[in-house]
Amino acid sequence: MSEIPVTHILFVSTALFFIGMYGLFTRRNMITMLMAIELILNSVNINFVVFNKYLYPEKLDGLFFTIFIITIAAAEAAVAIAIIINLYRSHHSIDVEDATEMKY
């Protein structure tokens, strides 16, 4: 049985997390920022699964954390897209720089 060191998988999830963070910082399009958040959530999911597999292979806590994170991500995406559509209806743009009513 071939085996993969746990640090390699942790490196994958860390790299995905910071790629998502960079995307969240630099993109100004609201939908793309939401996609970067989804990427961050997924990288955290990998972490949960790999630690479950490596520390407690007979338990299921990490898998259930991942399932509930997926659930919450679905609800969050629905509400965020409703907000984006409403913002587009009032501003005719989904650029975050255009929505500055609450900034000052």
Added chain:
Amino acid sequence: MSITQILFWVLTAMAIGSSLMMITRKNPVYSVLWLIMTFFAISGHYLLMNAQFLFIVNLIVYTGAIMVLFLYVLMLIDLRHDTEPRKNKWLKFAGAVAGGCLLLVIVAALKDSDIKSNVVQTGEGDIGLIANLGKALFNEYVVPFEISSILFLSAMVGAVVIGKKE
């Protein structure tokens, strides 16, 4: 170099490469398509770690539902100027420095940690199968399960209330 390791490296290259493509594309439609590719690679990682139910759930919920919802909204929203204005290059630079430095620190910490010699047993155990997951979900985790159903109901009502016309 066994078949598992080859699969792991292929999936890793696919995940990181397509996520880099995702954050660098100007057109959001291409970003969504590259993100779907990334989610396929992440689902492959789950399958490699023997979490079959999670593999299917990730494919169905993320690439099947959420990403299609994103594509649908991009269709509704008229993006005439699909090239984002390149506004703040210092912000881009600051994001790269912040993300890169934290990535370097965490990778260095991983490199020196004492879990380096531990290996993940891939392809073993049946703990991720649906029968075991279902039994645990309806016994130990039944309260979070019900609470998440309430969360879904409130998210549905909230989406309708926010999205409706005044």
